[in-house]
Amino acid sequence: MNKITQLFSLLIPAFLFISVFASPSDAIFFQTGDSLVIPKEKIINETAAISGSSLTINSNINGDLFCAGQSIVINGNIKGDVICVGQNIKVNGTVDGNIRAAGQTIEIFGQVTRNLSVASQQLVLGPKSQIKGDVFFGVQNVELGGVIGRDLAGAGESITLTGSLLRNAVVTGTNLSIIETGKIGGNLDYYMEKTATASIDEKNVKGNILRHDIVAPSKPALDRQMAGLTSTAIILKTIFGILSFGLLGLAIVYFDRKNTKRKISSIINKPLVTGFIGLAVLITAPLAFIIILATVVGIPLAFIVMFVYIIALITASLYPSAIYGKLFFEKILQKTKTSLYSQMFLGVILLGLVSIIPVIGWIIAFASFCMGLGASLVSMLPEKTEA
Incomplete structure (x- = not known):
């Protein structure tokens, strides 16, 4: 049943993609x-x-x-x-x-x-x-x-x-x-x-x-205007990005709670493995898309693969964010009973603020992204069943 569910989770986005770009x-x-x-x-x-x-x-x-x-x-x-x-x-x-x-x-x-x-x-x-x-x-x-x-x-x-x-x-x-x-x-x-x-x-x-x-x-006045506009734009961009990303995380928890928990579990159990898998996917997926596209016959498959890859890129950082939110509740606020919704939303805010910090924040954000991307690929593999 899980395999059928995962198959439909791939076919539905592919169907929507083809429906948008195909003629009536x-x-x-x-x-x-x-x-x-x-x-x-x-x-x-x-x-x-x-x-x-x-x-x-x-x-x-x-x-x-x-x-x-x-x-x-x-x-x-x-x-x-x-x-x-x-x-x-x-x-x-x-x-x-x-x-x-x-x-x-x-x-x-x-x-x-x-x-x-x-x-x-x-x-x-x-x-x-x-x-x-x-x-x-x-x-x-x-x-x-x-x-x-x-x-x-x-x-x-x-x-x-x-x-x-x-x-x-x-x-x-x-x-x-x-x-x-x-x-x-x-x-x-x-x-x-x-x-x-x-x-x-x-x-x-x-x-x-x-x-x-x-x-x-004049140039001095222009520089002052641009500096003010740039600072305001960065602040608004950060706030809007964090809030919209948090809402996306809540939607994913609501519609796909089981897979979300599975991805979070993969990161908790094997953070290094999922991180390296995510890095490999980030590098090799565009190359695989080009190779499949070059076969001509595989053009529809190439666009389906690219569509799934883009979705994975967009949502990758959400799963580590939920872990950070849970740790903050348990270690800092001393709250052991919190919902996945609150963990996800708080984690997105924390990771968004940390990612602003130069160098260290960028490294943490990239590592989180790779772990989430790797967990997304691992979740598509069939689950191991004990004999």
């Missing part, structure tokens, strides 16, 4: 190669994942498109989202969804029915392009033609608007130009350094135009 039709069209051309005659009725050095996608896709390559051209119509990473990306077809892209140069000449989000060196919206939703960008050089149906928000060094924006714009840049053909139907808020200039004609903006000057603080 439970099918994925996958193709990779050096230079790929997907012909127009081929209709893809599922999520498509395509990669290669040079990609030309002429077919229509009734699902999401995930693509990666050096040069990507999308001529077909996509009834779903497009998520692409590449050096040069050009979209000539219609995308009935969102586009999220990152690359060196991204060009949009077709129609996008929802939002466009881009991170690149150059973004070009062609004169006949149409983005019906919002446009978000972080780009060095931006040329905005065509029609943008909602709002525009982003930052870039050079921003040029030659097309029409139906609503509001909030941008940050060094050079901002609205050409004679450019129109903004709402308000324009732009952020620039005090010495920078913008080329804007009021007749091209229907709403209000508001400039926000960016004033860089």
